[in-house]
Amino acid sequence: MDLLTDDGLPMSQRSSEGVARIVRRAILDGRLQPGQPLRERALAEELGISRTPIREALFILQGEGLVGMTPNRGATVRTITATDISEIYSVRTLLESHAAALAAGRITERELAALDEAHGRIERLNDHATPQEQAEADLKLHGLIADAAGSQLLRTILGQVHAFTATYRSRYPYPPDQLRRANAQHEAIIMALRDHDAERAEQLMREHVGDSRALALRHFTENEPTQATR
Template sequence: MSIFEAQTPLSRTAAAAAADLIRQAIVDGRVPPGHRLKEEELAQQLGISRTPVREALLVLQSEGLVEAAPNRGATVRAYDTADLEEMYELRALLEGHAAGRAASRVTPDQLAQLRESCTRFEGLLDGGDVQALVLENAVFHETILEATSSERLRAMVRQVIALPLVYKSYVWYSPAQASASYHCHLQLVKALERGDAQRAELVMREHVYEARDVLVAHVGASAAPDAGDAT
């Protein structure tokens, strides 16, 4: 069975398109941490040769999503709690800086987009549609990144955001935690409206650390000796 959903034509270079498709399969959880990525199987599923698949895996290796080991080939990289805590420290620094930078650059249109995102997020709190909440959360954070007017910063933040999705951190959010996330978004919008860079940075860091605590607690529990096959 293919790990890829309805596949679109590979309109760009085969290697770049393959990297996008494999990356999405990893982030969506269709290939979990520790899963072996066989070049021949991937090539067959994508309908391309092994060479662009090999190039795609090298790209994903440079992003930290894939690792290669002698005599084993490429696997989806698995992280322990110490790794994840470090990634979240980096994310807090980068996204905190991004929020502070956005405070002096955000446009009226972007502020309107952020307010609309908060409204949609609130409407999803009681619906049980976790995936929709994740997508709306991504819209909110991406809008703030756009407001920084820094492609370099956006690229760096995206690298440290991908891993929580791989580990599906959002699955473990309780209704209370989702509500707390919503209120953080409201506070961020207010800080950005006032152009308060210091407040925006502080709220964003706290927001990221709360997400870290949820993920690390559950990854640590699943790795415990009595967790059975949870890993």
């Protein structure tokens, strides 16, 4: 499966979280395709560890919506449907607009500086940026807003939601006009947070995630028609 990475600890010391990170990355960058089996024995042999952390990692990824578990068949990379996309963005709209409202009431100068930096990174992405780079930069900014909301439970849930979002969002690039529109929306949201305007931050985030939902569904319908009606 070519999952080996060079990011620090020896493979023999990988925890379930470390294995989940490796498999998650392989799903996001396309090395593991939708519907592909994830066999514990094969993963354990490739990563040089026992099957226990593999099994635990697959349960972590199942909780994030990246892996499906079927009795007598085991784990597979989950195949995403149009219904999945619609539902996940509906959840994001509710949670992220609420997070933006909470963040507006308590955000610090340090958190605003981190948002400015994340926004600047998105603006520096050019037309040659990969879909994965775009997705990571975008979700980094959204994660910072969730952090600023001050709710650990909300942040945990949104972390799972963002992981699922990244699975599909990493497959397609934002066209230049949509990227500019998203950047302008990010800037407006940050301005509302800086002004501590909870109502405006909530509304702007709702509109922004709604636009992202429409783009994701349009791309899915145009590029994966066999899945669109499921």
